[in-house]
Amino acid sequence: NAGVTQTPKFQVLKTGQSMTLQCAQDMNHEYMSWYRQDPGMGLRLIHYSVGAGITDQGEVPNGYNVSRSTTEDFPLRLLSAAPSQTSVYFCASSLVPNTEAFFGQGTRLTVV
Amino acid sequence: GQQVMQIPQYQHVQEGEDFTTYCNSSTTLSNIQWYKQRPGGHPVFLIQLVKSGEVKKQKRLTFQFGEAKKNSSLHITATQTTDVGTYFCAPPAGGSSNTGKLIFGQGTTLQVKP
Numbered sequence: 001n002a003g004v005t006q007t008p009k010f011q012v013l014k015t016g017q018s019m020t021l022q023c024a025q026d027m028n029h030e031y032m033s034w035y036r037q038d039p040g041m042g043l044r045l046i047h048y049s050v051g052a053g054i055t056d057q058g059e060v061p062n063g064y065n066v067s068r069s070t071t072e073d074f075p076l077r078l079l080s081a082a083p084s085q086t087s088v089y090f091c092a093s094s095l096v097p098n099t100e101a102f103f104g105q106g107t108r109l110t111v112v
Numbered sequence: 113g114q115q116v117m118q119i120p121q122y123q124h125v126q127e128g129e130d131f132t133t134y135c136n137s138s139t140t141l142s143n144i145q146w147y148k149q150r151p152g153g154h155p156v157f158l159i160q161l162v163k164s165g166e167v168k169k170q171k172r173l174t175f176q177f178g179e180a181k182k183n184s185s186l187h188i189t190a191t192q193t194t195d196v197g198t199y200f201c202a203p204p205a206g207g208s209s210n211t212g213k214l215i216f217g218q219g220t221t222l223q224v225k226p
Contacts, residue, residue, distance in 0.1 A: 033213075033214075035216070040121070040218060041218060042118075042200060042216040042217055042218040042219050043155070043200070043216040044216070045205075045213055045214070045215070048213060058213060059215075090154060090155070092155075097213075098142075098143060098204050098214070099160070100145070100157040100160065101145075101147075101155075101157060101202075101214065102157070103154040103155050103156070104154060105153075105154055106154050
């Protein structure tokens, strides 16, 4: 099994550009989430989903959109990139909420 | 709102010394998870604690959940260079399991001198 796969691994954007970070899991997990990690701030929850068709906001949702059309995929869209969105983004999944979370390898995003 | 504090933020130890990181919550927790992130890597699940006063061991790692379920600790005995990384506690948002959201502490970064 591949587990949680994130693409791309690295990305450089110009301010104002939009892009989608991809996340896919092959473990049939219901719960998926997106975090951003900034130095000294741990991981902060952006958006999460408890199943296909259901999404909700986390701690820092502004500037990001998500959708969950299938159990496997949970893409994160940056609508208009800003330098403040420079960060490392992690996608995670778990079988049900509040159980072991499996993380992807991360996407390192730089907005210039 | 809920606050999760992890201390210390950084710890440098000589190989063979012990290490402890503490996680304190402003709210009572139904459970707490611990993760380890190696430099340049992604968080990896270590353990979940559920019961008041619970103590669990994984080889040289000892995890404890406080009696009041508002704090937790991770102790590593006789550190090795393979223990290098950042250790995060992750309780559920709001303290309970209902939301399904995990809140991560700021992490404790451990450096081990060989």
